[in-house]
Amino acid sequence: MDLHSNHESRKSGGRWPEGFDRIPDEDWLKKPVEESAMRYNKHGSNAFNKNWDPTIAQVLSVLDDEHIILDYSCGTGLFTERLFEYFSRPTRILNVDVSPKYLRVVADKFKLDDRVALRLQKRISENGQLQSLDDTIGEVLLNRGIDILTSANAVHLYPNLADTFASWNRVLRRGGLALVSTGDMSNPKKRQGDWRLHDTVEVVHTIAQEIVKTEPLFEKYRHLIDDDSLMLAYKEIRSRVYPPIKPIDLYLDELSDAGLEPLHHFEEWIEISTTELIDALVPYHDVVLGWIGGSEKVEGDPPTQEALRDRLFLMKYCATKLYMQRDRLRGPWTYITCRKFRD
Ligand SMILES: C[S@@+](CC[C@H](N)C(=O)[O-])C[C@H]1O[C@@H](n2cnc3c(N)ncnc32)[C@H](O)[C@@H]1O
Known part of the structure; x- marks a missing residue:
């Protein structure tokens, strides 16, 4: 592999090029x-x-x-x-x-x-x-x-x-x-029951709707499900942060068209616990189930403390229900190696 051609400054290990600020003053x-x-x-x-x-x-x-x-x-x-x-x-x-x-x-x-x-x-x-x-x-x-x-x-x-x-x-x-x-690319070797963040988020949202429709404790959020424009606004936010899964061939073609030759790609599985999966979703609670209690991004106001508690409870409950109390899950990750072959 030729990573060494045309190098004007090969002996600068540990030093940044002159005139480059390591951490800008912003x-x-x-x-x-x-x-x-x-x-x-x-x-x-x-x-x-x-x-x-x-x-x-x-x-x-x-x-x-x-x-x-x-x-x-x-x-x-x-x-x-x-x-x-x-x-x-x-x-x-x-x-x-x-x-x-x-x-x-x-x-x-x-x-x-x-x-x-x-x-x-x-x-x-x-x-x-x-x-x-x-x-x-x-x-x-x-x-x-x-x-x-x-x-x-x-x-x-x-x-x-x-x-x-x-x-x-x-x-x-x-x-x-x-x-x-x-971990969010289509993976032909994905098995039923393997998780991906995008799929998890969509199913958690669907299960939460079912619970809100039937569970008296969450009756106060029931009317929101019929508010099409509100639900659409939250769907758009979800698909921005957790976009629909795209096939690997699309990525390979786009990389190649950009002069980055895909040399190799492979899959690996990472085992995580359901708790770790839930921890990964919690920072994005206003995306996953923002419609429970509302969010600044859509309605302009943050949720009340009580609504936030309901939302976090529902997220955890629905994720646990989705994965049927399994302790550990397999997440399929995709890796692509490319080399720049032309400008
Ligand atoms: C899930 S985090 C991954 C961060 C890090 N690479 C890691 O593995 O922990 C996704 C990152 O992509 C960045 N990001 C989001 N939208 C982006 C965009 N349109 N272009 C470039 N980066 C983006 C986010 O700010 C965030 O840091």
């Missing part, structure tokens, strides 16, 4: 860490953390000290944290995300570690359009080029795959790798 970094981001960060200490291991093995097999890795959609920096458990080399890793609240956690974790830099990919219009990745990483790094780009648990969220993959192509060096993984 206002969002001065805000306190949010509780919901810390809740997401708990994935680093439960069974979910196994999902990064195949990608880490791939990275370690090609890594050298001079490389710069870009973790796209890095969240709270869990991939970097896990990677650093396996080596103490000066390889640098740039964490990029669209969420200031998640990146704020990255800044806290790595402020003293020179190997880690971060960049916020800003939203530049009201309809959510993102700053280009080129502008996000800046000219200095763009000219140098990225050696390995990783994207874990996020590719299913990108609304425009062609645009996103084209931006990966522009920041990668020729021969550079893109390592993509997600």
Whole structure:
């Protein structure tokens, strides 16, 4: 694999190119860490953390000290944290995300570690359009080029795959790798009873409707089920955060069209407990069952404490009912390895 061609600065391990600020001085970094981001960060200490291991093995097999890795959609920096458990080399890793609240956690974790830099990919219009990745990483790094780009648990969220993959192509060096993984892709080897977040969210919503229709305790929410426009608004939010599952061939074709040749793909199963699955849903309670008690995103007001309690109870109850009290579940994850073969 040629990750070494055209390199103007091969002897800079551990140092960022001149003119590149590791942590930019921006206002969002001065805000306190949010509780919901810390809740997401708990994935680093439960069974979910196994999902990064195949990608880490791939990275370690090609890594050298001079490389710069870009973790796209890095969240709270869990991939970097896990990677650093396996080596103490000066390889640098740039964490990029669209969420200031998640990146704020990255800044806290790595402020003293020179190997880690971060960049916020800003939203530049009201309809959510993102700053280009080129502008996000800046000219200095763009000219140098990225050696390995990783994207874990996020590719299913990108609304425009062609645009996103084209931006990966522009920041990668020729021969550079893109390592993509997600548990929310169609997987032909998926067995009945395996879970995926998207399916879980939709079925939890359906079971909750049944319970609200029949259970006197939740009668106060019953009229909401017949409010078509309200239900549609919540459906749209659910499908934005947990989009419908797309087939792997679509991703492979889009990657290839963007000049990122898919070299290989494979599936792995990660076993998690029902409790860990519920913990993964809880930070997104206003998406999963926002219509129970309402949410700021749709009605403009947050739920009352009582409604929030009902919502959390229903989420846990429905997830447990869905998985029939099983202790452990299998989650199918898909991994794709690509190489940039043309600009
Ligand atoms: C489930 S988290 C995964 C975070 C991290 N990669 C991990 O494995 O823990 C999904 C991430 O995708 C980011 N994201 C959401 N929508 C995105 C978009 N349209 N483009 C790029 N990133 C997005 C979120 O901010 C979030 O950090």
